[in-house]
Amino acid sequence: MTLNKPHVLLTGGAGYIGSHTYVALVEAGYQPVILDDFSNSHPVVLDRLQHLTGQRVVCERGDVLHTGLVTEVLQRHGCVAAIHFAGLKAVGESVEQPLRYYRTNVGGLVSLLQAMETADCRSVVFSSSATVYGDPAHIPVTEQSPCMPESPYAHTKLVCENILASLKGADPSWRVGVLRYFNPVGAHPSGLIGEDPSGAPNNLMPYVTQVAVGKRAKLRVFGNDYATPDGTGVRDYLHVSDLAEGHVAAVRALLAREQSFTVNLGTGEGTSVLGVLDAFERASGQPIPFEFAPRRAGDVAKYFADVSMAEDLLGWRATRSIDDMCRDSWRWQQNNPDGYRTAGNAPTSPVHSLRAGVASPALTGGVV
Ligand code: NAD
Ligand code: UD1
Numbered sequence: 190m191t192l193n194k195p196h197v198l199l200t201g202g203a204g205y206i207g208s209h210t211y212v213a214l215v216e217a218g219y220q221p222v223i224l225d226d227f228s229n230s231h232p233v234v235l236d237r238l239q240h241l242t243g244q245r246v247v248c249e250r251g252d253v254l255h256t257g258l259v260t261e262v263l264q265r266h267g268c269v270a271a272i273h274f275a276g277l278k279a280v281g282e283s284v285e286q287p288l289r290y291y292r293t294n295v296g297g298l299v300s301l302l303q304a305m306e307t308a309d310c311r312s313v314v315f316s317s318s319a320t321v322y323g324d325p326a327h328i329p330v331t332e333q334s335p336c337m338p339e340s341p342y343a344h345t346k347l348v349c350e351n352i353l354a355s356l357k358g359a360d361p362s363w364r365v366g367v368l369r370y371f372n373p374v375g376a377h378p379s380g381l382i383g384e385d386p387s388g389a390p391n392n393l394m395p396y397v398t399q400v401a402v403g404k405r406a407k408l409r410v411f412g413n414d415y416a417t418p419d420g421t422g423v424r425d426y427l428h429v430s431d432l433a434e435g436h437v438a439a440v441r442a443l444l445a446r447e448q449s450f451t452v453n454l455g456t457g458e459g460t461s462v463l464g465v466l467d468a469f470e471r472a473s474g475q476p477i478p479f480e481f482a483p484r485r486a487g488d489v490a491k492y493f494a495d496v497s498m499a500e501d502l503l504g505w506r507a508t509r510s511i512d513d514m515c516r517d518s519w520r521w522q523q524n525n526p527d528g529y530r531t532a533g534n535a536p537t538s539p540v541h542s543l544r545a546g547v548a549s550p551a552l553t554g555g556v557v
Pocket of ligand 2: 281373408412422423487
């Protein structure tokens with residue numbers, strides 16, 4: 190039944206953004222193929238994807254650094270494109286473990302591209318980040334703004350973008366879509382899939398939802414003396430379902446119009462930390478206790494995206510509001526107070542283990 194659908198490899202497809210993109214791709218008539226080592230995801234997500242899409246989930250367990258495995262997956266499924274989500278994403282951790290970040294993020298991309306070349310699959314979408322801009326001088330941030338990464342994580346993203354540009358320069362048959370995400374938040378409206386951070390969240394929205402559900406006492410608002418209307422940091426929050434649809438638009442553009450691009454994905458609107466708290470309290474009916482704390486090192490005061498290029502090139506624009514983001518984040522957190530590890534969430538979907546070369550038996554819980 191899936192034979193005629195274009196197959197798209199999703200490295201890191203079991204993670205937060207990858208799982209939402211999986212659903213959006215199925216809805217758009219594609220057959221996504223997940224390759225994930227489950228180092229930062231849980232196999233229960235596969236059951237949830239099966240439930241949401243009404244079809245068997247295609248997932249291979251493996252490390253994107255294993256070029257031979259990636260080649261085998263691309264060839265076996267006849268993939269026509271890949272979206273590269275797999276990687277490490279914690280800014281603070283990247284400062285402490287730069288080699289691990291370069292190896293996984295940069296090495297992972299090189300491995301994927303080598304496998305794609307062997308498999309004769311030359312359309313790739315790359316998960317980049319607005320963090321490549323550093324502290325932008327002009328707002329809204331356009332794609333022409335200078336890239337001035339400040340953390341090892343941000344540097345890995347820019348190195349990856351440069352690798353893709355070099356490859357395209359050497360072989361014009363490559364089609365490359367670089368997506369610079371602003372601040373993805375929210376969850377699927379079903380409450381079945383969402384962001385599942387391990388340990389204390391670094392980012393605002395998952396911290397707020399954990400306060401709301403009683404897992405954390407209060408939010409610390411980092412800085413109330415920025416040059417912004419209420420003194421707190423302003424960001425361009427983007428619903429993860431809008432972001433997922435942006436990936437569908439990117440794959441469609443690469444395959445149909447044979448076009449390469451680098452675009453911002455955001456809403457084009459800024460919301461302050463206190464603005465997020467207001468919206469969250471409205472959406473959830475829960476008061477969020479907070480205190481002001483010193484500025485967090487490395488934070489910038491304010492940025493949001495110029496999104497006109499995404500609209501012009503991809504015909505995509507975000508449609509969901511900050512209230513939608515808060516409502517869906519809250520539903521996910523309420524239904525899954527401990528994320529995918531919440532009691533009663535034992536996974537049942539088999540995960541194919543490439544290393545073993547066979548389907549593993551049904552998993553019974555815990556991280557595989
Ligand atoms: P995530 O951690 O939820 O998902 C990443 C997935 O990749 C996980 O399922 C993990 O198990 C898998 N993975 C990690 N290393 C792997 C490896 N070597 N081989 C195979 N699988 C591996 O992260 P996310 O939030 O979904 O982010 C996806 C991508 O988007 C990342 O590249 C991240 O840098 C980028 N990004 C994320 C954000 C954000 O706020 N979430 C913002 C900008 C860019
Ligand atoms: C952070 C990363 C960025 C990454 C992005 C992913 C840093 C310096 N930057 O961006 O590289 O791409 O996450 O989404 O880590 N805040 C609080 N209290 C909290 C958490 C956050 O007040 O407990 C504030 C921050 O100061 C900021 C805003 O909330 O003003 C958003 O923070 P966050 O969600 O971490 O995103 P970024 O800082 O934009």
